Amino acid sequence: MPNQYIRKILEARVYDVAVETPLHPAPFLSERLNNNILVKREDLQPVFSFKIRGAYNNIVQLSEETRSRGVVCASAGNHAQGVALSAHKLGIRAVIVMPTTTPDIKVKGVRSRGGEVVLHGDSFPESLAHALSLVESEGLSFIHPYDDVDTIAGQGTIGMEILRQQTGDLDAVFVPVGGGGLIAGVAAYVKYLRPDALVIGVEYEESACLKAAMDAGERVVLPQVGLFADGVAVAQIGEETFRVCKECVDEVVTVSADEICAAVKDLFDDTRSVTETSGALATAGMKKYVEREKLQGKTLVTIASGANVNFDRLRYISERAEVGEGREAILGVTIPEHPGSFRRFCEKIGKRNITEFNYRYFDDREASIFVGVQMHADTEGRGRLVQDLSDAGYAVDDLTDNEVAKLHVRYMVGGHAPSVNDEVVYRFEFPERPGALLNFLNRVGTRWNISMFHYRNHGAAYGRVIVGIQVPQEERSEIPEFLEDIGYHYWEESHNSAYKLFLG
Structure with a gap:
């Protein structure tokens, strides 16, 4: 039973390296959503991620003799830094196997904390296989990123802190999900002491392994995993984590890349923290759940799980945030190809601001234009805009949710190729x-x-x-x-x- 975790969480040794992070109010989000939103700031950990908790608690539980041989893990980022810092604190060797595709900021982070970085393979499975081979060849102890009782207990200290910090109303806690270590630990603790509070997992829609398992009633392997939220890009939920989640997690919400980008912006507006995409996952799910359930006046906690983001990636996140918040519509519109057509089209747009316009001549009959339009989510949505343009006689294709349009076509509009x-x-x-x-x-x-x-x-x-x-x-x-x-x-x-x- 998950109740076995309560004592392990209470006795978890995490504060040798981790800190008790604050539960910050989010005034802008709270006002906009008409609920009391609180953010658990795990981005403020020494490694800028919650992963330090589980990694240290796992390693410190090893015997002195086992520890002396060193530890190894496979990770593309946050778990790697947690293992490296934990091993450094304990004065033992840590070998971190990372895919060759790992962002430089995370490689440097591991090395700066004393970890021996081995870059191996293009993907996590290849890195994992190499790490496990080092267990056999060098006698190192493998530190699992999520599917381990001591790792789960270490992450569960976040739930313990939330209940200690929020002694009043608590309606729901939103938790990001990758392999399930964080949500298993938080859910086991919260559900034991506050069974009335909902624990809701949030997954990126292209790596929703927990939702797939919950729907099927058993663990499944996703045939393909999207890499946008790389911190939670896991194809199968952990065995032990799923056992706990089945009993303690109330629901799983999935969100899109655009919704995650909008949540990164929301957290920045309220905390001035720039989270990584997986770090804003729970906030994106919370917003979606509030809208779906029409919640008002509730107290909701969301976990900002990490802030290890490449600076270069912020350009992309910023571009997609407006779409994710419903503040920009992307449309493909066919207009007559003759002088004055664009002006008349702009008149039909009304007072809405045009954020982007792409066009290239094709023939003398009609023109296809790629247009971005600024929206005001509090007054009217893009459905009204599409209807207004359709009523005016324009052929309109709403491309706001079209990945090809947003990722590629907007940068390529240059005409058809009839030959x-x-x-x-x-x-x-x-x-x-x-x-x-x-x-x-x-x-x-x-x-x-x-x-x-x-x-x-x-x-x-x-x-x-x-x-x-x-x-x-x-x-x-x-x-x-x-x-x-x-x-x-x-x-x-x-x-x-x-x-x-x-x-x-």
Whole structure:
């Protein structure tokens, strides 16, 4: 039973290295949502993440003899820094195996805390396999990032602090979910002492392994994991963490990349902290839950779990925040191709501010324009705008939720290519490291002609590319095997409305 964790949490040894973080009011969010919002500031830990708690509690429980041989872990970031600092505090060796795609800020963070960094493999599974091989070859103890009783107990001290700091009303606690160590520890403690308070997990919609397991009634492996919120990019919930979550977690909410970006901005506005994407996950889920349930006057706690973000990535987060908050609509609109059309279109937009406008001449009959429009979420939504333009006779395609439009097409609007035949379109994610783009081009361009290509670096551990490839109809059946051999995550976008409207 999860009750076994109460004593382990109370006795967890985390404060040799971790600090009791404050529970800060969020005045702007509270006013806007008409609820009392409190933020648990785990971004203020010495390693800027909650992971230090579980890592230290796990290591310190080892025997002196076991500790003396050293520890090893596989991690792309926050757990790695927690293990490195914990081992340094205890005066033992720590080997940290990280994917070669790990952002430089996290590699430097591990090394600055005394960890021995081994860069191995393009993905976490490859790094994990290498770390486990070091357990066999060098006698190191493996420190699991989430699926370990002592790790879970260490993370559970966050729940203990929340209940100590908030002795009054507490309606719900929102917790980010990756492998489940944090939510298992927090949920076990909160549900034991405050069973009336909801514990709600929040997952990125492209790595929702806990929700998939809860829906299926058993652990499942996601066929593909989105890397946008890399701190929670886990394909399968932990075995022990799922056992606890089944009994103690009330619900799981999933959120989009845009909603996460908007939450990063919300936390900055209220705390002046710049969280990483997974660090703002719980806040994004809290906002979505409040809107869905029409909550008012409730006391809600959200955990800001980490702030290890690459500075270069802030550009992308800032761009997407307005869309995530519903303050920008992205539209594809067809207007007549003759003088004065754009002016008349702007008149139909009314007092709304145009934030972006992309256009290229195609023929003398009509023009397709890519337009961003500033919205005022408190007065009217984009549905009203789309309806107003449709009523005025314009053909409108709402692209606000279209990933291809937001990631690629907005930077590519340059006209159709009528001479290009047999084009199929695919979107890819691949590990971002020196030479990765060239490697991708070499592999994609070996069989068929590339007719369209767009890549943009977002300061993340992965690259995003959209590619048009000319494949004769009689060879289309060979595409799946070809793409699987490349080995990168991919989605077909040949029928995407943004592509067809501006590029196809």
